[in-house]
Every structure is written in C-alpha cells, then in structure tokens.
Amino acid sequence: MSLTSSTSPTADAAVARAAGGRELPRTRGMFRKTGATQDSPLVNAVLTVVLAVFAVIMVAPLVWMVSTSLKTKEGVYSLPPEWIPNPFVWDTYVRLFDDTFVLSGIKNSLIVSLSVTIIGSVFSAVAAFALAKMRLPGKNAIFLMLLSGMMVPFPTLMIPQFIMFSRIGWVDTLLPLIVPVILGNVIMIFFLRQYLHNVPDSLVEAAKIDGASYLTIFWKLILPLIRPAIAAQFILWFMFVWNDYLAPIIYLNSPEKQTLQVVIANMNVQYATQRDYPLIMAASVVSVLPILIVFLVFQRQIIESIALTGSKT
Amino acid sequence: MATTAPPDQAIATWTKADAKASRKRNAKLHRKEYVWAAAFMAAPVIGWVAFLLFPMAFSIYASFTNWNGIGKMKFIGVQNYVNLVSDPYFWKALWNTVFYMIGIPIGLALSLALALALSRSIRGRTFFRTVYYIPVISSLAAIAILWQWAYNGDFGLVNQFLAVFGIEGPNWLMDATWAKPALIIMAVWKGLGYSMLLYLAAVQAVPQSLYEAASLDGANAWQKFRKITLPMVRPVTFFLVVTNIIGGAMIFTEINIMTPTGGPQWSTASLVWYIWQKAFKNLQMGYATSMALVLGILVLIVTAIQFRMNRANNFSID
DSSP, rough: HHHHHHHHHHHHHHHHHHSSSSEEEEEEEEHHHHHHHSHHHHHHHHHHHHHHHHHHHHHHHHHHHHHHHTTTGGGGSSSOSSSSSSOTTTTTHHHHHHSSSSSHHHHHHHHHHHHHHHHHHHHHHHHHHHHHHOOOTTTTHHHHHHGGGSSSSSHHHHHHHHHHHHHTTTTTSSSHHHHHHHTHHHHHHHHHHHHTTTTTHHHHHHHHHHOOHHIIIIIIIIHHHHEEEEEEEEHHHHHHHOOOOOOHHHHSSSSSGHHHHHHHHHHHHHTTTOHHHHHHHHHHHHHHHHHHHHHHHHHHHHHHHHHHHHOOO | OGSOOOOOGTTOOOHHHHHHHHHHHHHHHHHHHHHHHHHHHHHHHHHIIIIIIIIHHHHHHHEEOOSSSSHHHHHHHHHHHHHHHHHHHHHHHHHHHHHTTTTTHHHHHHHHHHHHHTTSSTTTTHHHHHHHHHHHHSSSHHHHHHHHHHOOOTHHHHHHHHTTTTOOOOOOSSSTTHHHHHHHHHHHHHHHHHHHHHHHHHHHHHHHHHHHHHHHHHHHHHHHIIIIIIIHHHHHHHHHHHHHHHHHHHHOOOHHHTTTTSGGGGGGGGGGHHHIIIIIIIHHHHHHHHHHHHHHHHHHHHHHHHHHHHHHHTOOOO
C-alpha cells in the first residue's frame, strides 16, 4: 500500500499536467480507483496496448475465416485482402448444408460426443465414488492401474484397436469411436476422486446406517455434491471428443458416416482443387461455432476448471 | 464401523454367540459393500483390460511379425526393429517431431509474459482472457485448414501482414525450410491461451507479502521475477512441459491436413503421421506397430526423466 502512495501521485500529476492541469483532483481520484495495488498506471497503459495487439493477433485469423466464408470465389484473391466481403455471399452456407456432408457430419459428431460424454460421465462418477468412499481390498491398486492408462498414447494403441474392431466388423461405424471411451475417463475419475476426498466419510456412513442402498447414496447424496465438478469435466471432455480427428479418420470411410472434423478435412482436399475457398472456410466456421457458443456460455466454469487442472496435478 | 454395534436390547446379555453372529453379519455387510464397489468400478476396469492391456500385449507380439493386417502373421523376430534403425524416414520423422518441440519454450515464455501482464489490474482482463482462449477451444482440423490458407504464398493472411512491414514472406508450407517453423507458429498461437490461463492462476496465487518483503530489501522487478515469480510458478511450468511434450509427440492432425504428403522433401512428416501412413496406407501393420511401441517407450522415458528432475529439485507438485 505504501508503494502506491509513493508512485502514483507523480504519475497522476504527469497525466494531469498533460491534461492541462485544471482537472487534477478528478484525475487523481479516477486513477487511484483503477490502479488499486502497486501497479503504476503508465505501465498498465503500455501493457494494455501490448495485450490488445496480442488479442488482435489471436482473433484476426478467425475473423478472416468468417470473412472469407462470405466472399465470392474471386473475392478471395483480391489484393489487398478485403476484411469486409463485397458483396456478402450468404448462399455459400446454403450450399454447405445442401451439397456437402456437413449436416450428417454434425449429426455423427453429436451422436459420438454426446453418448460418450453422458454415459461415460456416469461410469466415471460411479467409479470415482467407489474409489474414494467405499471399502474394497486393493482399490488403490485398481486406481493406479487405471491411471497408468494415461501414460499410454493413443497412437500406440490405435493399430491393435483397429484390428480388434475390424475383426468384429465395426469399421465404418461410429462404434469404435464410442465403445472404448464410453466406459469411463481416467482424468475425470481422477478429479472426481480428489473432489470426493473433501466430503467427510461420516456422511456416507450415516446414510448407510439409515439403510440407504449404495445406489441411493450415490444418486441422492454424492451426485448432488459432485455435480459442479462433473459439469466442468464434462464440457472439457465434450470439446475433446468433438474436436478429435485421428480416431475418426482411421475408422470412417463412407462420407455420410464421417464425423464433422473428417468431413471438413476432406472438403479441404476436394474443394481446394476447385478453388472454392469460401465453402471450405464456411465449413470450418460451422465446425468451430458450436464449441465457441458452448465456451462463451460456460466460460466461467470452463476457465475455473482449467485453472484448477494446473494446481491440482 | 457403525454397523458393529449390537442392538440396544441385547447389550445386557452380550454373549459369545452374539459376538459371532455380529461378526457374521458384519462380514456379510462388508461382502455386500465389496460387491457394490466392484460393480461401480467395473466399467473403467473392463475398458482398461479390453482396450489397453489386451491391445498392448497384442502390439508387442505384432511388432515381431511381418503382417499386413489381414493375412497370416509371420514371426520374424526383431527384424522390424532392425529395419527401424536403418530406416531414414523413421529418423527424419523422429527429428521433425523433436524439432516441433522448439515451440514449447517459446509458447511458455510468451504465455508467462501475458499472464504477468494480465495479473495486473488492467481494464478488460476478462475480455483478453476469453479472446486468448478462443483458439484453444477451436477444432484443430478447422484451425489447420484456416492456417493452410493463411500461409498461402500469394494471397495468405500471413504474407499480407508481413508485406505491411515490407517483408516478402516465403511460400511457407511449400518451402522445406519454412514448413516446420510455420507449423510451430501455428501451434504456439493455438496453445497460448491454455498455458496463459494456468500461469495466470499460479501467478495470482503467489502471496503478495513475498513481493513486499523483496521490495523492502531493495530488489528490482527483474530480481523479483527471477527469485519469486519463476520459482513459485514452477509446478505449472513442470505440468505444462510434461503435457506439451506428450502432446507434441502425438502431433498428427495439422500435419495431415496442411501437408498431406509429408511436406516438401518430407520436412513436416511427424512420427505419428509416418506410423499412420505405414499402418493404414501401406498396410505394414507389423512394422508400424514396432514404431508405435518405440514412440510409446520414448514418451514414457521423457516423462520419467521429467519427473525425476522435478523431484531432484525438491519441489512438490501439490
């Protein structure tokens, strides 16, 4: 606090002098409010500019993606590049849904990501409950065993998994994308188990004495407690499955069975030869948009749970 | 524990027979709990056995065979591994994969700087935080498609931007020297928001009193950064380095989308891309499996070294 009083008046005075000197008291008050801790307003102003420049760098490509999707095929090549399309071509989006596999891609992606995350969250939550709060000899060994799965990268497993699924005729169906991951997510189990350690054992014991079955305890007692943690992990998991690319391109061959990411990647190859960049960009916009909306709606939870990831590991 | 107490009316005549009955009842209750606990854990355990242990074991066997995935598996001993060592494409892919990791320290330094800036009382902090995070949540496939177009030598956004400063940019993805840096720049851009967020949380958790004490001792800003901030965010740095290395070793999507043929003079092909190519395009399943196992082992070794180093520095991650 003492630092503030020693540095900020000089800066305030400098700003006030620049402003003509007359408004000294008002500027002082204003700056004291914003520069609450030891930060000097001048440095903050410079940093704000730097942060703004970075913000532009971060969004410019995405804005450009949207802008390109609304241009004419020829407008894409205009130099210098135009940021506001002239004319606006909304028809590209109509073509996107009529002539390409984007719609079936969205459907397939939704089937996979929703079934995996909803059912998988139930399996994970139940397992985390048992691992944290129930008696079973060797349960810690089981937990370590599950955790070891995190150390094995998917590319190491993809070939034998592919062989397994091709033997039972599941290639070119959505099942190989769903079945191996629907049985529970180790990361989610890990976090829910951590979370449940803060819940006193006596709570569960009391419910047991009252004669509640384990399913009831889970459903009535545990689930409401861990709901926020589940929600945060659920969203992260959903985004991960939605954005996955490697597993879907291994299994899905027919265009109408592909997930959205594979559909747009294939469109990228197919339409680039026809120089139809607006259509390609429109497809990319459509694949980013749903997740972007989810993110903006659940921003707080997502950002908090991610910040937690770093501190809890 | 609670269930061991005998019923109220029985306390007066608590005999050996009662104790025995109680134990029996207890054992029954415990057994019931075990059964339920086992049932609750069953799904992930089954998943682990069926989709991790079994494929792993199968992989190890398959890596010693010559096999196209459909026909008979012919046992050829360590031949695949011998071929691997003399396969220039394997080494090139491994080199490319390692090269991409240059992006990790760049990204971490940049995101720490941004986090430090954002930790100050700056107007619009939440807005900046959100904006930086948008590339992180965007699908990698879409981002790769977008950047492939942005790297277009004549009409791409990147070269148009450079032209403003009078720089004539290369034809990024068509140029053997610039293809890898192009992919690194994109990866840094996409990952920046994530690292920044973790650093921001860590920086804000540093007790203010440490800085005040340092100021009293006459430390300047750089010294405070070196001696307080950096050590305090170390656990996050460690976490990010480990996850980035594991993630970086898996790099595939952007390679396959932006440079479908492995790039000019094979300059962008990554290890996972090569494995995928061998397994699913050339149908050399045995050989691809041996490479996939080598990749898994390399990741494991690097992670183990990281953990060892972290422990040597006597810093708990908790």
